[in-house]
Amino acid sequence: MTHIRIVPVLLTALLTGAVLFGGWFGYRHFAVEQPLAVTFAGIEGVTAYDPIVTDDRVTVEITLDGTVNLAEVYRNIREQAGSSLGGRELDLVIRQERNEKLEKIWSSALFTIAQAMENRRYADIPEAARKLEAAHSGLSVETEMDEYNVYLTLKLDGAVKYVVLPRQPAVLGVWPNA
Incomplete structure (x- = not known):
């Protein structure tokens, strides 16, 4: 062995x-x-x-x-x-550092922006941003979009909040009852 x-x-x-x-x-x-x-x-x-x-x-x-x-x-x-x-x-x-004022402002617009994203009505987002700027003195909101994401930058009193919302393309599939 x-x-x-x-x-x-x-x-x-x-x-x-x-x-x-x-x-x-x-x-x-x-x-x-x-x-x-x-x-x-x-x-x-x-x-x-x-x-x-x-x-x-x-x-x-x-x-x-x-x-x-x-x-x-x-x-x-x-x-x-x-x-x-x-x-x-x-x-x-x-x-990013959390700013309570910006978080409160963002949460007030969240439903409008979420609805625009869900319904793929991306043109409603700059309008919601303009309404936010009008409602909150000193607030600046920049919006931009590309084929992948919608980008929002909120600025208030030196604080900045960045938001990136992914654009989900329409999913094509087979319907079970078709």
């Missing part, structure tokens, strides 16, 4: 594990995280970013400086980060 030598087996397993996991972490750092860091460092208005990479998704928490056009930041990130994602989906999460 052959006797298995434990030291060479353990060394081989340890070396194999180190190569596999080291390669994975090296790939993730040099092929995904480092190019994303270069991308975010070059985008005006982004003051901080923290990427979290998983197998199918890259989630990046960003902090904006308050003077930036939100839609333009998203557009730049989509264009510049696309090659370094490696087929992963990109999720952006905006870190």
Whole structure:
């Protein structure tokens, strides 16, 4: 009967594990995280970013400086980060300080904006923004839209609230009774 030598087996397993996991972490750092860091460092208005990479998704928490056009930041990130994602989906999460006045103003308009989003009546959103500005002195609301999202930026007394509402395309399917 052959006797298995434990030291060479353990060394081989340890070396194999180190190569596999080291390669994975090296790939993730040099092929995904480092190019994303270069991308975010070059985008005006982004003051901080923290990427979290998983197998199918890259989630990046960003902090904006308050003077930036939100839609333009998203557009730049989509264009510049696309090659370094490696087929992963990109999720952006905006870190922002909570301001009670802005939260109260936003909650007062939430039903109108939610109804516009649900019914795909996106032209109602700038009108709701104008009504908010008229009702609240000093409030500035910027609205913009692209094929992916509706972007709102609320500014009041130096505080900023960013809102990104995803546009869900119409889902076509088979009706069960057709």
